[in-house]
Amino acid sequence: MSRSLLRSLLPVISLAVVLGATFYVQPRTMSYFGLNLMLQYAVPIALATIAQMFIITVNDLDLSIGPFVGLVGCISATLLYSNPLLGALALLLCIAAYAAVGALVHSRNLPSIVVTLGLSFVWLGIAVLILPSPGGKAPEWLKSIMALQTPFIPFPIIAAIVIGLVVQLALMHSSLGVIARGAGGNPRAMARAGWSMLKTKAAMYALAGFFGVLSGLSLLGLTTSADAHVADRYTLYSIAGVILGGGEFIGGRVSPLGAVIGALTLALAGSFLIFLRISPDWQIGAQGAILILVLALKAPLTPRDASK
Amino acid sequence: MNHTAIKLDGVERNFGAVRALAGVSLAVGSGECLGLVGHNGAGKSTLMHILAGTLSPDKGDISVGGTRHEGYWSVNVARTNGIRCVFQELSLCPNLTVAENVRIVHGSLKGIGWKKRSQDIALQKLDEIFPGHGISPSDAISDLPIGKRQMAEIARAFTVTDIPLRLVILDEPTSSLDAVTAQQLLTFVRSQVTKGTSVILISHLLGDILGTCDRIAVMKDGKTVAERPAKKFDRHSLVAAMGTEVNQNKSTTAKLAKAKSQAPVAIRAKPKTAADTGELIAHQGEIIGLAGLSGHGQTRMLLQIFSRSDAEVPAPVAFIAGDRQSDGIFHLWSIASNVTIRSLRSLLRRGLIASDGEGLLAAEWKKRMGIRTSDMNNNILTLSGGNQQKTLFARALGSEARIILMDDPMRGVDIGTKLEVYEMIAREAKAGRTFVWYTTEMEELQYCDRAYVFRNGAIAASLEHEDLTEEKILQASFAESSAA
Numbered sequence: 001m002s003r004s005l006l007r008s009l010l011p012v013i014s015l016a017v018v019l020g021a022t023f024y025v026q027p028r029t030m031s032y033f034g035l036n037l038m039l040q041y042a043v044p045i046a047l048a049t050i051a052q053m054f055i056i057t058v059n060d061l062d063l064s065i066g067p068f069v070g071l072v073g074c075i076s077a078t079l080l081y082s083n084p085l086l087g088a089l090a091l092l093l094c095i096a097a098y099a100a101v102g103a104l105v106h107s108r109n110l111p112s113i114v115v116t117l118g119l120s121f122v123w124l125g126i127a128v129l130i131l132p133s134p135g136g137k138a139p140e141w142l143k144s145i146m147a148l149q150t151p152f153i154p155f156p157i158i159a160a161i162v163i164g165l166v167v168q169l170a171l172m173h174s175s176l177g178v179i180a181r182g183a184g185g186n187p188r189a190m191a192r193a194g195w196s197m198l199k200t201k202a203a204m205y206a207l208a209g210f211f212g213v214l215s216g217l218s219l220l221g222l223t224t225s226a227d228a229h230v231a232d233r234y235t236l237y238s239i240a241g242v243i244l245g246g247g248e249f250i251g252g253r254v255s256p257l258g259a260v261i262g263a264l265t266l267a268l269a270g271s272f273l274i275f276l277r278i279s280p281d282w283q284i285g286a287q288g289a290i291l292i293l294v295l296a297l298k299a300p301l302t303p304r305d306a307s308k
Numbered sequence: 309m310n311h312t313a314i315k316l317d318g319v320e321r322n323f324g325a326v327r328a329l330a331g332v333s334l335a336v337g338s339g340e341c342l343g344l345v346g347h348n349g350a351g352k353s354t355l356m357h358i359l360a361g362t363l364s365p366d367k368g369d370i371s372v373g374g375t376r377h378e379g380y381w382s383v384n385v386a387r388t389n390g391i392r393c394v395f396q397e398l399s400l401c402p403n404l405t406v407a408e409n410v411r412i413v414h415g416s417l418k419g420i421g422w423k424k425r426s427q428d429i430a431l432q433k434l435d436e437i438f439p440g441h442g443i444s445p446s447d448a449i450s451d452l453p454i455g456k457r458q459m460a461e462i463a464r465a466f467t468v469t470d471i472p473l474r475l476v477i478l479d480e481p482t483s484s485l486d487a488v489t490a491q492q493l494l495t496f497v498r499s500q501v502t503k504g505t506s507v508i509l510i511s512h513l514l515g516d517i518l519g520t521c522d523r524i525a526v527m528k529d530g531k532t533v534a535e536r537p538a539k540k541f542d543r544h545s546l547v548a549a550m551g552t553e554v555n556q557n558k559s560t561t562a563k564l565a566k567a568k569s570q571a572p573v574a575i576r577a578k579p580k581t582a583a584d585t586g587e588l589i590a591h592q593g594e595i596i597g598l599a600g601l602s603g604h605g606q607t608r609m610l611l612q613i614f615s616r617s618d619a620e621v622p623a624p625v626a627f628i629a630g631d632r633q634s635d636g637i638f639h640l641w642s643i644a645s646n647v648t649i650r651s652l653r654s655l656l657r658r659g660l661i662a663s664d665g666e667g668l669l670a671a672e673w674k675k676r677m678g679i680r681t682s683d684m685n686n687n688i689l690t691l692s693g694g695n696q697q698k699t700l701f702a703r704a705l706g707s708e709a710r711i712i713l714m715d716d717p718m719r720g721v722d723i724g725t726k727l728e729v730y731e732m733i734a735r736e737a738k739a740g741r742t743f744v745w746y747t748t749e750m751e752e753l754q755y756c757d758r759a760y761v762f763r764n765g766a767i768a769a770s771l772e773h774e775d776l777t778e779e780k781i782l783q784a785s786f787a788e789s790s791a792a
Contacts, residue, residue, distance in 0.1 A: 175417060178408045178411050181401070181404060182401040182403075182404055182409075182412050185401030185402055185403035186399065186401040186402065189398075189400060189412070190401070190412065191362070191383070192360070192393075192399050193383070193399075193412045194361075194382075194387050195412070251402070252401065252403040253403045
């Protein structure tokens, strides 16, 4: 088997291994109900991972996606619940804010890591202002979407496949997707071909904001009430998901389907560790160990640049 | 050749104090192949960037098809006027496929079926220019070797969708091509020209220029100094047009050089970048120049000596970077810390840095190099560019290093500073230090005892001080043709 094929299959293989191990430890999960329960939180994680992937596509990193998802939850559990129009407007504003961050990062040539790290506290602050203590209510329609009982295949799996395929089509196969990835691959070449890097970055950040909003909404649909801190861990989950899925930090090399698979793997790894009865104190560390293991496997499969 | 495709009138462009283009007037007729030659820094690249719209001129007019262009000249204006450019450093996105890279330069390749159309025109153009190329349009650029990348980029420049091709600029297009594909390209260029497309060919291979172009323009110091039909040029007259006569009294230094070559050998190295190459030998106290067109392996030679791979270098080495902003200075540090960083080990006292020793060393070199500042504890960025460069010299000369490698360190430095530094180098060499000096400036070679001329990663010639004329260096820098 060629190295590049093995490399593109690595996310699928790691998902299969984690899934197989889970079924082995707890055979009862091998059912419609079991899978539904295990994977329902994979949907918001997958959406946040897609959001992160758009940022990574243009060689940046978003350290604020977790608190941002939390903020979206808080807005949706209060404003969107009581005043749908105003709530929708606020969420649109969130997306616009993301686009503005992209434009700022590009035009001032700022490191995205620093900007988004700062912003993570801004999002958290606003979320706490809106909802000082956990509470609020999810809109009914949101709850019913997330509790959807689809025939034969559990809803989270269908949702993940749909998200992955739609983004895969848009980013990897559309003519505009080429421009987005090219901006990560060689920004100077794109500028020489007459494309505006400012517009590209703003658009990619806006897309990240859009998927961040979707992630916050789907998470609220599951938890039914909001908490500013509920998604703090999503920042690292999303980055890990993109890399686990075959993406790279620089160079515009990303894979939307891979990113969704990476998110599913991470969500499953959490359940797997619970089934192993590993104490919650050790779970984060164990999850990190799994991550390091998979990434270490990926390293020897990464092709070196032929020109170097 | 009745119409002009593009015409430049008195185009000027400055970078800070450096005048890259000093009023260039140049016209390319439709269906004409114009050759552009000149030594480093003659302004060829700047001129090309202006034509392609990636740089805008400070002054002057650009006319397209006989009418003067009004308003801002940009990449997109250049593109809609059918101007394409193959830059020397490749402009492809390595993470994308060949077809996707074609899509990037064609706004009209979109909607349903864009991928198929893009692949078709990519493949068709590759077949047309380089028969038997062995590239698939769905290959990712990063999977292709450098030669095939260059072929893909050249083919991309000639692809046509909605805008007819007016002018294609090729900057050193054959630098990574083998003899066969290079010939295929030159043949294709001739056939394009007969179809009415104009081509500007920039190359250091004079045989290619003489054999392919209708007309040749020679650039020097930001101006065109000669412009004649190619038939009126031959290799010698072309080289002569590029250079200048430098008359200097050399008898004294020549005698000195003879004496130095008796001194023990300080460096012996062979460039790893080419198979068939001469050897670099430096004796103690010599100033060795590395000459030739930029990017032909000189910096890699310096790095090879620095890392002592395949190089005999018995004494400690210091490196003076040319790109001081990215490779030289520590932006957040003081001038003093920037000077002493290379010497910290000798400043250690009981495992810690002796700060009084550090201050003394900085103060001494402030005086010796004449760094113009009121306080060496000021931030390095408070200095002018020339004084920042002096700081880098102080860092190297203040250390225990006996061999100093210099990577074109005088880029963008004012003439006053240069003369001070030249004097310093001569003094240090007399005291026994060895210098290896890569320079893109002819005049600086006059300070060298011997120079090695690099071409395509190999040492093409070794010239003693008395032979260091511009003509001889140019002769060695420009090969006969790509087949050679």
